[in-house]
Amino acid sequence: MDEPTNLNLYRRLRRRTALILFTTGKTDAISRFVDLVLIALISLNILAVVLESIKDLQALAGPYFYAFEVFSVTVFSIEYIARVWSVVDNPWNPTHTHPIKGRIKYMITWMALIDLIAIAPFYLSFFATDDLRVLRALRLLRIFKLTRYSSAMTLLFQVFREEARTIGAALFVSMLLMFVASTLAFVVEHPVQPKVFSSIPASMYWATVTMTTVGYGDMVPLTPWGKMLGAFIGIIGLGMVALPAGILASGFSSALHRRRAILEEHVEGVMEDGIITIEEKDELNQLVQQLNLSEFDTRAIMHAVRVRQAEEAMETCPHCGKRIHEPDDADTDNPETGA
Amino acid sequence: MDEPTNLNLYRRLRRRTALILFTTGKTDAISRFVDLVLIALISLNILAVVLESIKDLQALAGPYFYAFEVFSVTVFSIEYIARVWSVVDNPWNPTHTHPIKGRIKYMITWMALIDLIAIAPFYLSFFATDDLRVLRALRLLRIFKLTRYSSAMTLLFQVFREEARTIGAALFVSMLLMFVASTLAFVVEHPVQPKVFSSIPASMYWATVTMTTVGYGDMVPLTPWGKMLGAFIGIIGLGMVALPAGILASGFSSALHRRRAILEEHVEGVMEDGIITIEEKDELNQLVQQLNLSEFDTRAIMHAVRVRQAEEAMETCPHCGKRIHEPDDADTDNPETGA
Amino acid sequence: MDEPTNLNLYRRLRRRTALILFTTGKTDAISRFVDLVLIALISLNILAVVLESIKDLQALAGPYFYAFEVFSVTVFSIEYIARVWSVVDNPWNPTHTHPIKGRIKYMITWMALIDLIAIAPFYLSFFATDDLRVLRALRLLRIFKLTRYSSAMTLLFQVFREEARTIGAALFVSMLLMFVASTLAFVVEHPVQPKVFSSIPASMYWATVTMTTVGYGDMVPLTPWGKMLGAFIGIIGLGMVALPAGILASGFSSALHRRRAILEEHVEGVMEDGIITIEEKDELNQLVQQLNLSEFDTRAIMHAVRVRQAEEAMETCPHCGKRIHEPDDADTDNPETGA
Amino acid sequence: MDEPTNLNLYRRLRRRTALILFTTGKTDAISRFVDLVLIALISLNILAVVLESIKDLQALAGPYFYAFEVFSVTVFSIEYIARVWSVVDNPWNPTHTHPIKGRIKYMITWMALIDLIAIAPFYLSFFATDDLRVLRALRLLRIFKLTRYSSAMTLLFQVFREEARTIGAALFVSMLLMFVASTLAFVVEHPVQPKVFSSIPASMYWATVTMTTVGYGDMVPLTPWGKMLGAFIGIIGLGMVALPAGILASGFSSALHRRRAILEEHVEGVMEDGIITIEEKDELNQLVQQLNLSEFDTRAIMHAVRVRQAEEAMETCPHCGKRIHEPDDADTDNPETGA
Known part of the structure; x- marks a missing residue:
């Protein structure tokens, strides 16, 4: 009788772990707390990497930095193992339920790979004898662990994917122009300043720095x-290279419009009977979060729907004087009204 | 019999002061005059701070600058005390009516704090023995007193708040990239120019200067x-860092659209009976000011509504020849028409 | 009998001159030719001013430049006098018909002042003994004479005026930030590089160069x-200073939308009877030019209207099966149909 | 009996060649393969031009570069001749069917000229004795051969042409300002730094570098x-020079909207009978490709149309209970239903 209980406990623990680690909403207090602790630890790690690069600080507080590193890697390793272990019970994604295939499938997702990259440099540093500097710098990639917690970024990437073709076209034209400009610049500037415009690749660096309007001034045309x-x-650069930003911004704006339209339709359905139940409110809030909309949008849309419905309720047929939109109770048994 | 009159006078004076100081519209001539005087004084103060920083001018006209400073602080102090005193009678914001709580509540509003910061450095300079330079520079914060008089800025901040999440996402992605780029730049450039790319924070300065396309040229990659x-x-910078500007601009445009739609609805209501009374006109003007719309918008919308209503009035049913939209008087007692 | 004929001839000549000088469309061949000659002369003048500033060229071809200058001023003077003389017959603007008041009123319009500025420096140079360089440079203002011939610029300025308040707000916020940033930069950088960040005005130059992302690199922070x-x-600069461009672009786009809607309404009216007469076509072309729309818009709108009207013509009432939109001949005598 | 077969074979070969060379879609495997080989060869050529400009590499691998050049020119020459030969059978453009006129007409199209420019420098190099460097650099123009394969670029150029007038206006105003600013800068800076601001053209370079916010720092105002x-x-630059980017972005966004509306109308027609046949699907895919829309758009539009049609199908008249939109079969013989 002992084992089943144990197994049960094991299962429950795994399910609880999955719930804590894979939930990013506000529902669960413990999950929220774990999220905050991990966000804080990641941020401190980034700060540590940045500060450690300052020679004086490194000389002064080297051992402390190392101790913090060991602590961080321990925590991140535990997190990684716990995620791989509990992913089969992930309530938000049922495609990883298989104990072996599911876990392997999970391990090659972007987020899992980022988690692995966050800890791998530490373990690799035991084998690598030199060039520790690169491995140490790689620790900064831990910053990508933060992307898990930003929901607005999802919208950004979605818009980016939608507009990818036009952005690609703008970048392709820019690249064409950049190539041609570099070659021309090489032809006219190389004879005058052969050391600066030494080759077309050097000229390409100048063309890119000019087209992005960075304009360092380290390479400057003389002829x-x-x-x-x-x-x-x-x-041209200001027109073409800045185009993607404009396209993205327009895309954002229309993506928000489409999302607002979806929300409006939902709000209309919810408000048709004049009453908003608690379940409906919860559902609405979830949708708003899903669509990455702000509370302001919700309120504005609810107001607009309310006004429109009030107006519709007042409309009467110009010929018979009856209301076109009957109140709700009459709506269901129309034939009887005629009888 | 003396005291009640005095009290009355005191009350009336306070109400008058509140009306003068807290009204920013065009209605009251004295209020407008006080506004203009204060705007002029703030502008002159900023000019004085800027000019005083030029050594030759400071040497030449130091005492005059000081006299002007004393005069300005006196005026601003009187303004501050008058505001705190009369805020209980503020006709535009009834949440500060309580003589003590209301005044304290007012004193911790943004505008009141800015008013305090405008005069505090002067009084603090009596206690501070050195580093007067910082205190003197702080006087420039008086410039924020000007924000009280700009109504269009309200719209700007509103749009900013509405779009905060998407702007935040864009800045977050930019920051991620900036961190990664600085670390990589540190790894590749530090060995070649250890003094310039001395640490990751130094590298971050370079990355930001590049991503914002400022490109001073004081730090330049060599490898x-x-x-x-x-x-x-x-x-990337031109695409990501410029994104907020595009999002803000799109947000502005759609905010204006929404505001124009509200105005249109209002204009429609007002013009339904074909007559615009003086009260309705006043109300409209107020709404236009509230919505931060221009006169051009009003006129365009009024024209559009007029045309649409004229067209609607002319529409007749093709079968019975009656007007589809009956004139107003018939509209109320439709059933009787049928009888 | 001689004088009336003479007077008649004088009047006709004046009217003809006005027609030639004040028409910018494509209707009149002579007017078009005069326009092209003037545009060419203005362009050559700008080229001359630019080339004359090159010392070697000035030394080489000085007399020729002077001869061209005398020729140009003669032509522009004749143009100016002819415009002032004939403006009373300007067919496009009837507010200058009064022989004296009308002419004075015209002389203080923007375009007339620009015409005056184009010739004044030459005549003033006889009185001025030195600093001829400035007067010579002022000749470049002749470039503004070109604005008369650009119709698209009108749209640009119109959109600018419409969006002036929001652009003003964005610039005001930028200015506030610039002032605060310059003061702070002065406080932190002045002790380290007192010659570079010598005063707040110097610091303001740095702040503006940074916020506009120009980033020359002549002033660079060291602390x-x-x-x-x-x-x-x-x-901040990329977000705030670039905002006006975004607002203008959005404004453009919505201005074009509004103009397209106006054109669509007109096209609908014209196409209601299924036939487009030559007069209607002329009228449409004029409207398109007036609204600064392209031919592409017209064609797209005409297509859309045609499709919509074809669809409307096919719609039938779901209850009686009759067409809702009767063909044209039945439309006029509706009551009789019912009889 | 031999010749007709030969002729037939010749005709069939030509038609096959035309089909392979002038099709850029995904339909034909061989055509796709030829496309990919040519794209790869063009890309390698660009790489070769870039690498050859590096002196060490040129010294090291000169003969290999030359061999690759001969090979490339051979392939491109064969491609060019094959295109001119087979263009009369081009299935996508029937305007070049005439054996002589059609071929000449084709040879002066943009794409054919680009193909010619891609090979001409090689043949010209036999005649030119010096300045081979320029001819060698001209080989980079082969990059424009890539434009044949980018369909999204067509959309970009289309939007550019549509917005050309407003972009032109913005650039014209920028140019006016640039001219005036250069002259003013010349007047104030020339006396202080006569070597740097040596003439108005030099000043124009500075003004452009500043207005585009490139800001190299090689020319800097001192007064x-x-x-x-x-x-x-x-x-001003950030506002005016960046305007075209904003206008283009807005234009893109509204062009996409218009294209989506066209697709929506088509989808509606296709889905009216509830069934999508394979032919309809092919037609839709072709339209999507033609309109430069993404698959995402198609799916979103199809979903929206489906929902709307489902809703419409459910609508019933509140008074008689009948469906307002009758199913398709009843729609054609409405009068009979009433009988």
Whole structure:
């Protein structure tokens, strides 16, 4: 009689772990707490990597940095193992339920790979004898662990994917122009300053720095033709390289419009009977969160729907004087009204 | 019999002061005059702070600057005390009516704190023995007193708040990329120019200057990998860091659309009976000001509504020849028409 | 009998001159030719001013430049006098018909003042003994004479005026931030580089160059706080200073939408009877030009209207099966149909 | 009996060649393969031009570069001749069917000229004795051969043409300001730094670099007036020079909207009978490709249409209980239903 209980406990623990680790909403207090602790630890890690790169600080507090690193990797390792272990019970994604295939499938998802990259450099540093600097810098990739907690970023990537083709076209045209400009700049500037515009790749660096309007000033055209070229691709750059930002912004705006329309339809359905139940409110809140909309949108939409419904309720047929939209009770048994 | 009159006078004076100080519209001539005087004084103060920082001018006209400072602080102090005193009678905001709680509540509003910061440095300078330079510079914060008089700024901040989540997402992604780029730049550039790319924070300064396309040129990559990185984050920067501007602009445009729709609805209601009374006109003007719309919008909307209503009035049913939209008087007693 | 004929001839000549000078459309061949000659002369003048500034060219071809200048001023003077003389017959603007008041009123319009500025420096140069360089440079203002011929610019300025309040708000906030940033930069950088950040005005130049992301690199922060400030206002700058461009672009887009809607309404009216007469076509073309729309818009709108009307023509009432929109001949005598 | 078969074979070969070379879709495997080989070869050519400009590599692998060049030109020459030969059978463009006129007409199209430019420099290099460098650089123009394969670029150019007038207006205003600013900068900066601001053309280079916010720092104003001018045109630049990007982005967004509306109308027609046949699906896919829309759009639109049609099908008249939108079979013989 002992084993089944144990198994039961094991199962319950795994389910609880999954619930805590894979929920990012506000529902569960413990899950929320674990989230906050992990976010804080990731942030402190980034700070540590940044500060450790300052020589004086490294000399002063080296051992403390190392101790913090060991502590962090321990926590992140436990988190990683716990995630892989409990993913079969992930309530939000039922595609990883198989004990072996499901776990392997999970391990090659983006988020799991990021979690692995967050801890791998530490373990690899025992084997690598030199160039620890690169491995140490790789620890900064832990910052990507933060993406798990940002829901607005999902919207950003979605819009980016939707607009990918037009953005790609803008970047392709920019690249064409950049290639042509670099070659021309190389032809006109190389004879005058052979060390600066030494090759087309060097010229490409100058063209990109000019087209993005960064304009460091480390490479500067000296010939009249080169200067005209620089001025020209500066103008083109502002038009073409800045285009993706504009397209993304427009895409955002229309994505929000579409999402607001979906919410409006839902609100209309909910408010048709004039009453909003608690379940309906919960459902609405969930949808708002899912659609990445703000509370402001919800309130504005609810107000608009209320006004429209009130107006519709007042409309009467111009010929018979009856209301076009009957109140709710009459709506269901229309034939009887006629009888 | 003396005291009640005095009290009455005191009350009336306080109400008058509140009306003068807390009204920013065009209705009251004295209020408008006080507004203009204060705006002029704030502007002159900013000019004085800027000019005083020029050594030659400071040497030449130091005492005059000081006299002007004393005069300004006196006026601003009187303004501050008058505001706190009369806020209980503020006709536009009834939440500060309590003589003690209301005044304290007012004193911790943004605008009151800005008013306090505008005069505090002067009084603090008597206690501070050194570093007067910082205190003197703090006087420039008086510029924020101007925000009271700009109504269009309210719209700007509103749009900013509405779009905060998406702007935040864009900035968060930019920050992620900036961190990763700085670390990579540190790894590849530090060995070549250890003094320039001395640490990750230094590298972060370079990455930000590049991503915002400022590109001073004081820190410049020298290695091929560093140059590729710089070109890459320059392109990314133009796309990601410029995104908030695009989102804000789109947000503005749709905020204006929504506001115009509200105005249109109001105009429709007002014009339904074909006559615009003076009260209705006043009400409309107030709404236009409240919605931060221009006169151009009003006129365009009124024209559109007029045309639409004229068209609707002319529509007749093709079968019975009657007007589909009956004139107003017939509209109320429709059943009787049928009888 | 001589004088009336003469007077008649004088009047006809004046009317003809007005028609030639004040028409910018494509209707009149002579007017078009005069326009092209003037545009070419203005362009050549700008080229001359630019080339004359090159010392070698000035030394080489000085007399020719002077001869061209005399020729140009003669032509522009004749143009100016002809415009003032004939403006009373301007067929496009009847507010200048009064022989004296009308002409004075015209002379203080923007375009007339620009015409005057185009010739004044030449005549003034006889009185001025030195600083001819400034007067010579002022000749470049002739470029503004070109604005008369650009109709698309009218749309640009219109949108600018419509969006002036929001653009003003964005610039005001930018200015506030710029002032605060310059003061802070002055406080932190002045002790380290007192010659570079010598005063707040110098600091303001740096802040503006950073916020507009120009980033020359002639003034660069050296302290950590200054660098953070620079990075921060670079980000803010891209968001706030670039905002007007976004607002203008959005404004453009919605202005075009409104104009397209006006055109659509007109096209609908014109196409209601299924036939487009030559007069209607002329009228449409004029409207398209007036609204600054392209031919593409017209065609797209005409197609859309045609499709919609075809669909409407096919709609039948679900109850009686009759067409809701009767063909044209039945439409006029509806009551008789019922009889 | 031999010749007709030969002729037939010749005809069939030509038709096959045309089909392979002028089809860019995914339908034909061989055509797809040829496309990919050509894209790869063009890309390798660009890489070769870029790498050959690096002196060490040129010294090391010169002969290999030359061999690759000969190979590439051979392939591109064969491609060019094959295109000119088979264009009369181009199934997508029937305007080149005439054996002589059609081929000449084709040879002066953009794409054919680009193909010619891709090979001409090689053949010209036999005649040119010096300045081979320019001819060698011209080989980079082969990059434009890639434009044949990018369908999204068509949309970009279309939007550009539609918005050309407003973009032109923005650039014209920028140019006016740039001219005036350069002249003013020349007047104030020339006396202080006569070598840097040596002439108005030099000043124009500075003004453009500032207005595009590139800001190299090689030319920098030193006088207070020059600095104010620089700050001012930096702000104007961000507003005016960045305007085209915003206009293009807005134009993109509204072009996509219009295209989506066309697709929606088509989808509606296709889905009216509730069934989508394979032919309809093919037709839809073709339209989606033609309109440069993504699969995401199609799915979203199909979903929206389905929902709307389902809702419409359920609507019943509140008074008689009949469906307002009758099913399709009843729709054609409405009068009979009433009988």
